[in-house]
Amino acid sequence: MASSLLMHIQCSVCLSDYTDPVSLPCDHSYCRQCICGHVRATTRPDGKAECPECRTLFSPKDIRANRLLRNMADAIRDHMADLKLGDTAEDSSQNKLKTKVTSREHTGWMLCPLHEENLKLFCETEQKLICLICRDDPTHQGHKFVPVKEAANARKGEVKGVLGFLSKENVELDKMIQQQVSEISKTEERSECLSNQISAQFEEMHEFLRKREEDVKKMLEKEKTEAVESMRKNISLVEEKLSCGIEKQVILLSALDQQPDDSFLQWWIESGKTVTEEVKRSDDENSAKEANEVSPKRLYKSGVRDLHVAPDSLFLGPYETHLQFFVWKEMLRSIKPVPLHHSIEENDDPYLRVSPGGHSVFRKSKKGIFATKKDYVPVAHTKTFLKTGQHYWEVQVGDKLEWSVGVCAKELDNEIDTLLICSYEMGYVVGRYDYDDEEDIDVILVEVKPRKIGVYMDCERNEVSFYNADNMTLIDKTKCHFTSPHALCLSPGSYLEGKNIDPLSMCWY
Structure with a gap:
């Protein structure tokens, strides 16, 4: 048995145990x-070599580390060491064994400690080996007995099932580790690419x-470090399961x-x-699953199912696509891209008026929008809906007491998705709307009152970010609820007895 295990490592x-094992294509x-x-x-x-x-x-670059083989070699060596220790302990404490094995050389059977008879039966009820005399003992009355060979074959079948499952499971875990390593490489490569892109853009400035430029690179390095650290932690978790x-x-x-x-x-x-029961599902779990799925794999608890490969999450937001504008907006002549030159679409909302040319939206002198119709948010939106890419708008809010700026979804009849709201009563909040049109408001802290709001829409990630466009500080970032094309939407807020009559205006550069 020992030799058959050692052959695998x-x-x-060199005909010795693997040290730092590697694999070829x-x-x-x-050994490396x-x-x-x-x-x-x-x-x-x-x-090349053969x-x-x-x-x-x-070629030498094709040589790759074999973590699965390394872990298995370590595990087998540890197991063999434990077996040697177990053999030594057994030799020194034979009197503590529950069954006697001294007559195995002559009979081929283990002996009952009570009757000195061969243990030819296995008590299914008590899960123990017994002799023929034990079978007739009152303590075993009504119990179920099977021959030793039959019982052993049944248990071996269970062990083989678990072993087969674990073999496939461990292959999947190792594959997951390789995928995670690949994702880390993608993050590092993307980090290098973005670093070069940042440098190229900064070269165009004074x-x-x-x-x-140095500050932005530090931010990139921090994002990369956090992203890689998170993925390395995930590798550690998968390696623990694999081990x-x-x-x-x-x-x-x-x-x-x-x-x-x-x-x-x-x-x-x-x-x-x-050991086998630790891998198998409980009876309750199997009963719940067997109506929908009957599969050998469903008999066992999967460690892979609870894990995942963390994807490359490195992202610099607008600093990837609008870096120059975010750093020095006064250098507009040499900066590309710049905020979108979208105009506001006319609508028939009785509370709103759009200026000629679609540059601004005004609050008409009507009362009751927020006071008596709290579930209604009157908004106007830009004419253009965007489905791909990253886009940025700026809206002049000035000294208005109430306003809302955000995005709406086209395929749901221009349904509001997410708004940044300046409320006269609550201050600054982010309003997210679900499919039942119920508003979920999160109050946020804004230290400096913005006069201009930047809205960054990342269609690829389905995220919207709000910025204080005066100093380019992030106010809030959130996932959109809808995946359809989005447009910028605006609301000038309540009339407030004439105190909030100033318009919301698009910033066109």
């Missing part, structure tokens, strides 16, 4: 030092803007190699059932 070059694995030495000694003029086993050509699965896999592989059957059943009694 031996390098075919042909899926053969070696062994294969690197082989490459140095046999590299062809084209820079696999020592199958002679498939590969020397006194270099300080701002646990490999450990159980090794234990079950070792158990299946045990002979004869009574030894296997003794292992089953002492620890095997516990």
